[in-house]
Amino acid sequence: MGKLDLNKKQKRESLLNTAFHLFLTNGIQKTTISDIVKEAGVAKGTFYLYFKDKYDIRNKLVSYKASQLFSAAIQALEQEKIEVIDDQIIFIADYVVDRLTEDKSLLKFLSKNLGWGVFKSALISPSSSDDANVYDSYLQLIAASGCEFAEPELMLFLIIELVGSAIYNSILYEEPVPIQELKPHLYDTIGYIIKSHKK
Amino acid sequence: MGKLDLNKKQKRESLLNTAFHLFLTNGIQKTTISDIVKEAGVAKGTFYLYFKDKYDIRNKLVSYKASQLFSAAIQALEQEKIEVIDDQIIFIADYVVDRLTEDKSLLKFLSKNLGWGVFKSALISPSSSDDANVYDSYLQLIAASGCEFAEPELMLFLIIELVGSAIYNSILYEEPVPIQELKPHLYDTIGYIIKSHKK
Amino acid sequence: MGKLDLNKKQKRESLLNTAFHLFLTNGIQKTTISDIVKEAGVAKGTFYLYFKDKYDIRNKLVSYKASQLFSAAIQALEQEKIEVIDDQIIFIADYVVDRLTEDKSLLKFLSKNLGWGVFKSALISPSSSDDANVYDSYLQLIAASGCEFAEPELMLFLIIELVGSAIYNSILYEEPVPIQELKPHLYDTIGYIIKSHKK
Amino acid sequence: MGKLDLNKKQKRESLLNTAFHLFLTNGIQKTTISDIVKEAGVAKGTFYLYFKDKYDIRNKLVSYKASQLFSAAIQALEQEKIEVIDDQIIFIADYVVDRLTEDKSLLKFLSKNLGWGVFKSALISPSSSDDANVYDSYLQLIAASGCEFAEPELMLFLIIELVGSAIYNSILYEEPVPIQELKPHLYDTIGYIIKSHKK
């Protein structure tokens, strides 16, 4: 990779990092392209060499951050010796919940922008080629579980939607209960969803 | 009520209706105050006599529309002879889901703006005094059910979040499955959540 | 004076007092008619029954307050036993300076709006008929002094302009020197102006 | 200086000239940014690349014009063979008064906006680096005069305030006397102020 290419990559990275930082701090609406390029230290026109507009860079960030989060969860799972698929999935959910409890800005950012559509496309075709394909890992877990599931995709969908939307208020506003109190009910329900999908 | 007061109420209603219509058609971001007043047939300054800004009118609409929707569901329930609390709640959920399936614009509008916080405040203290207090009705159902529930609020929260977020993709994009296919799983899970909260 | 007339007069007074208070607090530019009527407790239309616009009420206030200030100075002079005209004028100047040092808001208000034109018309034809004619009092002082002055009006003009503009920075910003330090130079110069006008 | 920089400077100048012209013609309050950019032939946004708001451009103009005026007076003084400091200062005052008598718009503009604070900062730190420091020139005159003065700054302050405020009505409204009639009294008083500050 030549020096110029490196420079190019650095500019892009700088824009991505800066945008992420500003999105978390001030929200997407209140972040302007001017803000991003000023903090990234590049000229305004340069932004348009790499991204179509503000929402282009947002989508790329959502994909990247979601992919990163789930990859880390799966890696952590591999360190553990959890055999049962039910427990494996709950472990991943718990990992993600904990991570988002620590990083509330990330929670806000992902919750507001991560629908099932973005989620699937993000995890199936990760932005960087060397990133793992998270959805594949999920299917492998299922396959290796020894159980058969009627509709694994639907099952994942239900879990994701339940968790994704319930933790938002619980973590940010402790409403209707704090996250630690919510967890048992959440994981209990996840357990039921999994069980009910087993053939 | 004098003629003037009547006129005032009409202006307000006109603004609310117009704003609702434009929010559904073009989205909130792309709807400007100019658009609203132009279509409502009032002067720009008049808007500011009734609402603080665009988000004030949105919040009032969300409250009003959500309250309306759930009130209708509860009224419909009263026409039926459903005894068991589990079935009553699922009936309400089903009524709401059907209504939102018919009116996808309303689905979009409410889904994007109706978090648990807004939801509760909307249903507990409805904007119009003659509106029913939906949350009270829920508590009455619980009380009349003959069962005791550990945490009825948390139970409702889980159901609302699960349904509210899952139906969005299913209705609008038939992803991962169309709503008719999703329903059995959804109501099955709701049933489990209710059961697990019974003392 | 009938009850209705009294009410009328009260409304007018209320508007004047409120406007004065708001002009001092927020400045004239930033005071709106809405602010005035809201604080005065009358309807918006009522304002236009008494005053043409914001600048009409300002002019009336400037006249009134200036007239009041100088009348008080002349009254205070009459309590003293000062014989010489030079000392009499300096006494008046000193009284006014002290009063404006205490009430910096009044200083700002008058300094910004009291040119020689407004000043003369204010003091020659006071708003209320029972108010003293300050300029007449000045001429009487001159007449009673036993001295003859070449151009008493010009003399007063020079004194007013010198004092009026010099004390502004001195009182408000202590620039270039605090008012107590400025006074001797000021009164010394006034003394010279008077002396040089004596025939 | 590149072509771009030149263009930039021209835009800025164009805005300054246009604003000055409009401020004189219509007053500052009634001049809008729209007016300025329209007449300057640039886009609205361009204004904000060079100035913060209307008052920013006004302050820069006041500084610039005042600096220009006094520099010219000092240059004119250098052409003359006036030895005595008293006469030198009166020469400068007279030059300024004559200039403002010719250009009544400039008189209005400076009188309304040139307090002692603005004045000093304008003349001590001129906007353009190649502009003379007028206040320094004044101090040099004092130093070269052979006299010692107790408080030269205070002396200048008194003269400036007296002249600055007295000529306004005299030039514009010939009140209480036309400027030619006022001059002898004015310069007489200035002479006294100078004399009284000599040690």
Next chain:
DNA sequence: TATGAATGAGGGTTCATTCAT
């Protein structure tokens, strides 16, 4: 590739004034 000055439509908001009640 990279720049950043320039654009200008259009956003939200204010407020003096009117007039039917």
Next chain:
DNA sequence: CATGAATGAACCCTCATTCAT
């Protein structure tokens, strides 16, 4: 006399986007 809802022109300012360098 008094009201205050309604007006709507006009304001300031932002900011995504372009394009000559």
